[in-house]
Structure formats: C-alpha cells, structure tokens
Amino acid sequence: MTFLAVDIGNTRLKWALYAHAQQGAQPLATGAEFLENIDKLADGEWSRLGPPERMLGCCVAADAVKRRVEEQMEELWVVPAHWVVASAAEAGVINGYDHPTRLGADRWVGMIGARHRMLANGPIRPMVVVMVGTAVTVEAVDQHGRFLGGFILPGHGIMLRALESGTAGLHVPTGEVREFPTNTSDALTSGGTFAIAGAIERMVQHVRRRCGTEPACYMTGGAGWKMAPHMLEQFELVESLIFDGLLVIAGTRAGAA
Numbered sequence: 001m002t003f004l005a006v007d008i009g010n011t012r013l014k015w016a017l018y019a020h021a022q023q024g025a026q027p028l029a030t031g032a033e034f035l036e037n038i039d040k041l042a043d044g045e046w047s048r049l050g051p052p053e054r055m056l057g058c059c060v061a062a063d064a065v066k067r068r069v070e071e072q073m074e075e076l077w078v079v080p081a082h083w084v085v086a087s088a089a090e091a092g093v094i095n096g097y098d099h100p101t102r103l104g105a106d107r108w109v110g111m112i113g114a115r116h117r118m119l120a121n122g123p124i125r126p127m128v129v130v131m132v133g134t135a136v137t138v139e140a141v142d143q144h145g146r147f148l149g150g151f152i153l154p155g156h157g158i159m160l161r162a163l164e165s166g167t168a169g170l171h172v173p174t175g176e177v178r179e180f181p182t183n184t185s186d187a188l189t190s191g192g193t194f195a196i197a198g199a200i201e202r203m204v205q206h207v208r209r210r211c212g213t214e215p216a217c218y219m220t221g222g223a224g225w226k227m228a229p230h231m232l233e234q235f236e237l238v239e240s241l242i243f244d245g246l247l248v249i250a251g252t253r254a255g256a257a
C-alpha cells in the first residue's frame, strides 16, 4: 500500500513516498520545498508520483499552510490527509510533557523514529534526539522510552537575524566556525554553532546523570550537517528520522486497526 510521509516545518516541507508503510522501508521518491513554493507541488513534483494510498504527516507550521498542502493533495489524489498530534503515548514512547498535545508533532515523531532505530540497532539505551531546523530542539528520552523533557532554542538563521536586527554593526556575511574567531563573520557563525553545541552537550550530561548510562545520540534536520562536525559527543546524523517515525506510527496504527 503506497504511503506518503509529509513533514512540514517552519521553513520547508519535506516529503517521501514509500511502497509500504513499514519500518526501514526505502523511499521510492523524496523531495523538499520551501514553504513559499508549496502551492506548486501538484503541478510539479507530486504530479509525477503514482497516487499514494495512505498519507501521514506532521505539521508545526500554521494551519493555513497545512490547508494549502491538503489542497495540493486534493488536486491530484483522493487519499485522506492524516496528521500526527502528540499524545500521552504512542509506538512505545511515553510523553512526559505537562500538556502532551502541546508538544510539537515533529519532536514527537522524531523521538519515535529514534527510539525504534535504537531498538533495531543494539542494546536499549536512553537517548538525546536533536533536530536542527528553523528552531533547534534537544530531547531526552530514558531507557524505558519516557520523554523526560527537551530544550527549544533558536536555529542558526534566527540567531543571526536577531543579532542583525538588534545591533548596528553586525551586518556581515556568513563566516566559518573557529575555536578563536578573529573577525565578525567568524565570531557570529561560531557563536551560533557553539551555543547550540553547548546546549546539546548539557543535555547529554543531564541524561547521563538521570539515567546513569551513556545515551544514544541522534541528530536530524536541514541544518544537522552543519552542526554534526562540531560536536564533542558522538552523534549519528540520520536525515530520515521524522520519516522513520512516520513509518513506525503508520505501521503501528495499521497493525492495531
């Protein structure tokens, strides 16, 4: 049963088409569009796909964006759009948020993808799951699959724009990441990168202390590749983490139905 997975963030929509909604499946086709281009999906890349029989997505962008994506689907296919909402528990992950449904759906799906990847690859461990997108999120999950809590911090772009708009002298091109930056561009780029790295490393320490064992560390998101080389801890970069989570959820729900 062909399956379309859709991940709508605050900057881009990412999608992947699979022959079956099954953990570990390899996509038949994938794509990404900046949100300003999503109204062209039905005339563009999606017009070349075979019709999906099922669809599951997660969306943290505005409801209007989600509607526009549903309209693109309706132009081509009859498949109903289903969107994940974070809940108290799903697919072996327990939600420790004060108000479980207020947790970003992408964060929830990413943790579920990471948990099942960890279970498939080795011994059970706690996890630190990092998503580097428009914002950066850093989640802690214990060995029992309980989401303990997570950080939200500004992503690279937001940090730079905040500094630019709040100062007179920080309008400079992107620089390099340096241990000891000696120009404004490098100072800004390095400051953002190490701010994110520092927060992540603190969460790794928190998890070690709370769980008493070494966490498995996963990183994903459009800007994950920028962060991964600068981490002291070993992070596995898994670009497909959200799609992996959507596959698990779709598979579990189909099995339960």
Ligand SMILES: Nc1ncnc2c1ncn2[C@@H]1O[C@H](COP(=O)(O)OP(=O)(O)O)[C@@H](O)[C@H]1O
Binding pocket: 008, 009, 010, 011, 012, 013, 132, 133, 134, 135, 155, 156, 157, 221, 222, 223
């Ligand atoms: N092709 C690209 N080149 C450089 N940076 C990119 C590219 N695509 C994404 N990014 C970076 O990743 C971020 C968006 O990542 P993404 O995971 O799509 O975010 P979101 O899920 O919030 O929409 C952008 O803010 C940008 O920093």
Ligand SMILES: CC(C)(COP(=O)(O)O)[C@@H](O)C(=O)NCCC(=O)O
Binding pocket: 009, 010, 011, 060, 102, 103, 104, 105, 106, 107, 131, 132, 133, 134, 135, 136, 137, 152
């Ligand atoms: C934290 C986020 C803005 C991340 O968005 P992204 O960077 O993926 O576009 C998103 O997950 C969100 O809006 N969360 C709701 C609030 C929360 O998780 O507590």
Ligand SMILES: [K+]
Binding pocket: 008, 009, 010, 106, 131, 133
């Ligand atoms: K995202």
